Amino acid sequence: MSKAERPGLPDGVREVDIEHLYRRFADRGLQYGPAFRGLRAVWSHGEEVYADSALDTATGGDYLLHPALLDTALQAALVPDIDREDRTFLPFALRGIRVHKGGARAVRIHTVPGDDGFSLALTGDDGEPVATIGSVVSRPVTAEQLDAAAQRTQLLRVVWKSVVQQSDHSDQQRWGFLGTDRIGLTGALKATRPLFDSYPTLRELDSVLRAATAVPDVLVVSCTDEDSPVRSAAQRALMVVQECLADHRLAKTRLVLVSSGAVAARAGEDLSDVSGAAVWGLLRSVQSEHPDRFVLVDVDDPGNSGRSLAAAVASGEPQLAVRNGALLRPRLVRSPPPPRRRSLTGTVVITGGTGELGRLLARHLVTGHDVRHLVLLSRRGPGSPGAAELDAELTALGARVDVIACDVADRSSLESALAGIPAPSAVIHTAGVLSDGAIGTLTPRGLDKVLRPKVDAALHLHELIQDPDCAFVVFSSVAGLVGNAGQGNYAAANAVLDALAHHRRARRLQGLSLAWGLWESENGMGSDLSAADHNRIKRSGFAPLGHDQGLALFDAALGSDEAVLSPVRLNEAGLTGDIPPVLEELAPTRTGKPAVTDTLVSRLAELPEAERDAAALEFVRSVSAVVFGYESGDEVDPQREFSAAGLDSIGNLELSRHLAAATGLRLPATLVFDHPTPAELASHLRRLLQESNS
Amino acid sequence: MTQLLEDTDRRVFPTDDELLHRVLTPYRAKKCEYLTSATVTSQGDPRDGGRLVATCTFEIPESCYIDDTGHFNSVEFNICFNQMAYYLLAMSVRESLVEPFSGWTIEQFWTRQLADVFITDFKSSFRSAMQGRRFTGEIEIIDIAEWDANDLRDALVILRTKCHYADEQGGESHGEITAAVTNPPVI
Numbered sequence: 001m002s003k004a005e006r007p008g009l010p011d012g013v014r015e016v017d018i019e020h021l022y023r024r025f026a027d028r029g030l031q032y033g034p035a036f037r038g039l040r041a042v043w044s045h046g047e048e049v050y051a052d053s054a055l056d057t058a059t060g061g062d063y064l065l066h067p068a069l070l071d072t073a074l075q076a077a078l079v080p081d082i083d084r085e086d087r088t089f090l091p092f093a094l095r096g097i098r099v100h101k102g103g104a105r106a107v108r109i110h111t112v113p114g115d116d117g118f119s120l121a122l123t124g125d126d127g128e129p130v131a132t133i134g135s136v137v138s139r140p141v142t143a144e145q146l147d148a149a150a151q152r153t154q155l156l157r158v159v160w161k162s163v164v165q166q167s168d169h170s171d172q173q174r175w176g177f178l179g180t181d182r183i184g185l186t187g188a189l190k191a192t193r194p195l196f197d198s199y200p201t202l203r204e205l206d207s208v209l210r211a212a213t214a215v216p217d218v219l220v221v222s223c224t225d226e227d228s229p230v231r232s233a234a235q236r237a238l239m240v241v242q243e244c245l246a247d248h249r250l251a252k253t254r255l256v257l258v259s260s261g262a263v264a265a266r267a268g269e270d271l272s273d274v275s276g277a278a279v280w281g282l283l284r285s286v287q288s289e290h291p292d293r294f295v296l297v298d299v300d301d302p303g304n305s306g307r308s309l310a311a312a313v314a315s316g317e318p319q320l321a322v323r324n325g326a327l328l329r330p331r332l333v334r335s336p337p338p339p340r341r342r343s344l345t346g347t348v349v350i351t352g353g354t355g356e357l358g359r360l361l362a363r364h365l366v367t368g369h370d371v372r373h374l375v376l377l378s379r380r381g382p383g384s385p386g387a388a389e390l391d392a393e394l395t396a397l398g399a400r401v402d403v404i405a406c407d408v409a410d411r412s413s414l415e416s417a418l419a420g421i422p423a424p425s426a427v428i429h430t431a432g433v434l435s436d437g438a439i440g441t442l443t444p445r446g447l448d449k450v451l452r453p454k455v456d457a458a459l460h461l462h463e464l465i466q467d468p469d470c471a472f473v474v475f476s477s478v479a480g481l482v483g484n485a486g487q488g489n490y491a492a493a494n495a496v497l498d499a500l501a502h503h504r505r506a507r508r509l510q511g512l513s514l515a516w517g518l519w520e521s522e523n524g525m526g527s528d529l530s531a532a533d534h535n536r537i538k539r540s541g542f543a544p545l546g547h548d549q550g551l552a553l554f555d556a557a558l559g560s561d562e563a564v565l566s567p568v569r570l571n572e573a574g575l576t577g578d579i580p581p582v583l584e585e586l587a588p589t590r591t592g593k594p595a596v597t598d599t600l601v602s603r604l605a606e607l608p609e610a611e612r613d614a615a616a617l618e619f620v621r622s623v624s625a626v627v628f629g630y631e632s633g634d635e636v637d638p639q640r641e642f643s644a645a646g647l648d649s650i651g652n653l654e655l656s657r658h659l660a661a662a663t664g665l666r667l668p669a670t671l672v673f674d675h676p677t678p679a680e681l682a683s684h685l686r687r688l689l690q691e692s693n694s
Numbered sequence: 695m696t697q698l699l700e701d702t703d704r705r706v707f708p709t710d711d712e713l714l715h716r717v718l719t720p721y722r723a724k725k726c727e728y729l730t731s732a733t734v735t736s737q738g739d740p741r742d743g744g745r746l747v748a749t750c751t752f753e754i755p756e757s758c759y760i761d762d763t764g765h766f767n768s769v770e771f772n773i774c775f776n777q778m779a780y781y782l783l784a785m786s787v788r789e790s791l792v793e794p795f796s797g798w799t800i801e802q803f804w805t806r807q808l809a810d811v812f813i814t815d816f817k818s819s820f821r822s823a824m825q826g827r828r829f830t831g832e833i834e835i836i837d838i839a840e841w842d843a844n845d846l847r848d849a850l851v852i853l854r855t856k857c858h859y860a861d862e863q864g865g866e867s868h869g870e871i872t873a874a875v876t877n878p879p880v881i
Contacts, residue, residue: 179846445837
């Protein structure tokens with residue numbers, strides 16, 4: 001339709017190409033289907049937009065104002081920003097909506113910019129008003145955010161949750177302790193287990209087993225002591241596991257590996273036993289390969305752990321921590337988005353710097369952060385394939401680049417590489433290799449192959465980077481938290497990296513371990529995975545991360561105060577059936593999800609008036625935490641808008657539903673749009689409840 | 695005598711008669727010195743994709759334990775394997791071909807040859823009958839696992855091997871054997 005045929009257009013309007021418009025929308029992650037591609041003609045006039053739109057003939061439904069028609073008006077309002085590359089504005093809150101005439105199938109649209117958004121007028125062909133919206137508040141959103149929302153990328157973290165202790169009816173069970181009692185458990189076990197034996201060596205265990213009368217039901221082994229290097233601890237645990245699996249006489253025996261200080265089950269806990277963490281990682285994979293044979297327990301008070309160990313074994317949980325007599329089990333949960341963005345600057349060292357992940361990150365630090373000096377360490381350095389091109393590319397982007405040949409697992413090589421550069425503001429350890437194999441075939445060399453570039457290098461970096469201001473980021477893997485079958489060595493190495501991050505933080509140094517899900521890869525780690533491997537990964541509840549998704553999660557994680565975060569792309573369809581317990585709470589119908597059974601009304605009734613506002617807010621935060629999948633309401637910032645904290649449309653409905661159930665009020669689906677922060681929502685609920693009481 | 699081939703790290707060791715004589719000493723009194731030659735080829739470490747192989751010839755004029763059966767049987771398969779394995783290990787020690795044997799002295803090997811080498815897993819397959827008088831054999835070390843000593847167990851070296859025998863008439867047999875070497879010298 002030309003301007004001449006469209007009355008009401010001012011002079012100086014510019015017609016916008018509809019095809020271009022929908023292409024640009026798609027570029028931004030806004031993919032409209034046929035029913036929603038209703039714009040027929042669009043004209044821009046400065047910041048104002050005029051448009052004609054109509055419903056597709058096939059689009060039906062009995063609506064006062066058809067959503068697809070309304071959506072075209074919102075699409076038209078995006079036109080002034082359509083060619084901005086950095087972000088898209090999406091409608092966030094609509095106020096002052098009036099429908100003047102129902103059942104329209106075609107409208108003329110006029111949008112006028114206002115404070116924080118725009119106003120909308122929809123009229124019919126006859127010029128009569130169809131609908132007006134006084135204010136559409138819009139919010140910026142990046143393509144990455146849209147994409148991430150669609151793909152369910154997440155930052156996960158490990159929380160340790162209480163396990164209800166069952167009464168111990170296992171007095172008739174025969175317990176044994178194998179090996180040296182490095183952490184002081186046998187006294188407690190002897191005192192609490194009526195049937196208890198010690199076997200200092202495997203040879204002595206063998207001689208007992210030959211008698212066949214005293215096969216232990218539970219065999220306890222300490223993971224390690226604080227002095228064992230990672231390699232020795234992992235090798236010893238591997239040996240015990242292989243011996244147990246190969247010995248048919250122990251087929252019904254449960255092996256319990258006990259550590260002290262190998263996992264951080266409480267906020268701020270130090271890990272005194274980083275080597276023990278390797279055993280935890282290794283055994284998580286063992287548990288995936290051989291369920292119900294092996295138990296991991298970390299105790300805080302070995303001398304008094306007899307009853308707790310019995311309760312731990314009785315609980316049926318594969319991994320437990322004992323803290324002050326309570327049993328805790330690890331669960332991966334969604335982490336709240338970190339409150340701030342941290343931009344890296346200055347000199348940044350990347351190990352594995354010429355590998356696929358290293359390159360990706362190097363580019364990102366130059367283009368997405370303010371890094372102006374990159375030190376890329378890799379075994380072959382400038383001789384790595386593509387290193388010269390990478391150097392040239394980063395230099396052209398304005399960065400100074402040093403590509404240095406350095407075996408980061410070799411302490412002196414690393415030391416001399418670091419001595420030749422300015423003090424770094426950040427070190428990012430991405431180096432690593434895979435050498436997969438089932439636990440029964442894993443050898444000490446197979447362990448070393450993976451431990452060396454990951455763990456040796458990380459420990460050297462830890463010793464050499466003692467500047468409390470220097471960011472220290474290690475790339476670990478969710479395999480270490482979940483315990484992927486066939487990746488015992490890799491899980492062990494990554495569990496050490498996670499432990500190291502805790503260890504550094506306890507020493508007031510910086511430390512962040514990112515336990516990545518698999519990245520989509522062409523040449524890097526994971527590139528030689530088969531279709532079956534990918535299917536297995538998919539079934540495991542994770543999908544490969546796209547590069548942009550991974551980098552967006554990297555940026556988000558940098559602003560966190562956590563020691564370990566797991567940036568992943570969840571595949572919730574895969575989180576069903578027989579999943580590792582640590583993933584249970586991520587499943588769509590997770591059984592461990594706390595129910596909102598307490599009502600706000602009864603809670604407020606018990607409190608004096610002066611405390612009710614605070615209680616209402618606490619309630620809103622705790623319900624929000626359930627919806628977000630957070631551990632507690634403490635993680636919900638009262639002043640942060642729900643949308644900014646990542647509440648999507650499904651979450652919004654879920655929150656409204658929970659609050660309605662807890663208040664007995666009829667609450668609209670737009671509740672969170674009208675009261676966008678927890679604090680505002682809590683005040684609103686208080687008002688509604690006061691009104692309903694009066 | 696060593697041959698370096700085509701600038702690679704591949705090394706080939708023709709039969710060393712003196713070493714062979716020493717390796718077969720325990721068999722002499724029983725008249726079952728079957729191994730007559732062994733060429734060892736070494737290229738890198740088997741754990742890193744390298745190869746360590748002995749290509750051998752055998753002669754069994756008369757079985758040491760049974761009247762002539764007319765064919766190569768599993769007992770002889772086992773004895774021949776042992777002789778190949780001992781020779782390959784001895785050469786690995788003497789020529790420092792692969793860890794941990796490169797850190798051993800040959801004397802340390804001789805004292806351990808009989809008492810400290812155990813077969814822990816033995817699989818032999820006979821596809822077609824072989825005549826047992828003269829034939830060839832090959833042993834390859836697939837993997838070496840060096841387990842450190844700890845409170846639970848003494849140090850241990852586990853060798854995973856493959857072997858293969860053939861005669862000129864197309865007879866063939868092969869096997870997969872795992873051996874444990876206990877009491878390895880502290881290097």
